[in-house]
Amino acid sequence: MNNFAETHRTVPIHPKILYYGTPVILLTTLNEDLTVNISPISSSWALGDHIILGLGINxxxxxxxxxxxxxxxxxxxxxxxxxVEGLARLTGKNPVPVEKKGAGFIFEKDKFAHSGFTQAVSTTVQTARIAECPIQIEARVKHIRIPEDSPHFAIVETKSTQVHVHKELVAGEHYIHPSSWNPLIYNFRHYFGLSAELGKSYRSET
Ligand SMILES: Cc1cc2nc3c(=O)[nH]c(=O)nc-3n(C[C@H](O)[C@H](O)[C@H](O)COP(=O)(O)O)c2cc1C
Structure with missing residues (x-):
């Protein structure tokens, strides 16, 4: 074993939870009766104007x-x-799927009323935005894939069609002020914010 491996010993484990700290999203989607559902999720990544979401099939x-x-x-x-945590036990599914029932989920039709969030009309999609969320990204679904070897979730590829940002976060015309934006981070099922800034990338323009 070299010196580095000795000072950074690892232990092979099978973690029950592997949510290593990603921003929380409140995903709004349109129900069959054109009312709006809210789903808290944390599995996502963005590249350019595409955002990939990981969604459970139930x-x-x-x-x-x-x-x-x-x-x-x-x-x-x-x-x-x-x-956000007030929405954590709720599903828009009625009846509640067996797997979700086992995890303590209950049906809630109106998650806006339940959470106290307010709907804002979108400009490029029919689904409403959540007015209180500082960043709201309207998007269209381009592709949905359910992995054959793991059919309990779907990889959903979306493309942003319009971004709305609370005014106080906007820097110049085209930037979001990183020091003013404090995303909610889901870190192994605990909630965190960001700590103070450490520095910036050589590519930063703000
Ligand atoms: C903070 C947080 C993060 C979550 N992340 C995900 C996720 O990334 N993907 C997912 O499918 N469910 C995630 N869930 C669970 C969903 O919220 C849950 O499946 C719920 O049923 C979604 O509501 P819906 O059934 O009305 O869509 C998360 C829940 C919380 C509270």
Missing amino acids: GKALENLKRMPECVINLPDASQWEQ
Whole structure:
């Protein structure tokens, strides 16, 4: 064993949870009766104007996206964690799927009323935005893939069609002020915000 491996010893484990710290999204999708559902999720990544989402196959979000392939990716900030957690046990699925029932989920039709969030009309999709979320990304679904060897979730590829940002976060015309934006981070099922800035990339223009 070299010196580096000795000072950074590892232990092989099979973690029950592998959510290593990603921003929380409140995904809004359109129900069959054109009301709007909210689904908290944390599995996503963005590259250019494409955002990839990881969605469980038993949730209302995926059912809605298959019927109406558009959504809004609303990003709450760290201060809104309790409102997010207030949605954690709720599903828009009725009846509640057996797997979700076992995990303590209950059906809630109106998650806006339940959480106290407010709907804002979108400009490029029918699904409403969440007015209180500082960043709201309207998007269309381009592709849904369910992995053959792991058919309990779907990889949903979306493309942003319009981004809305609370005014106080906007720097110049085309940037979001990194020091003003404090995303809510889901870190091994605990909620965190960001700590103070450490530095910036050589590519930063702000
Ligand atoms: C903070 C947080 C993060 C979550 N991340 C995901 C996720 O990435 N993907 C997912 O399918 N479910 C995730 N869930 C669970 C969903 O919220 C849950 O499946 C719920 O049923 C979604 O609501 P719906 O059934 O009305 O769509 C997360 C829940 C919480 C509270």
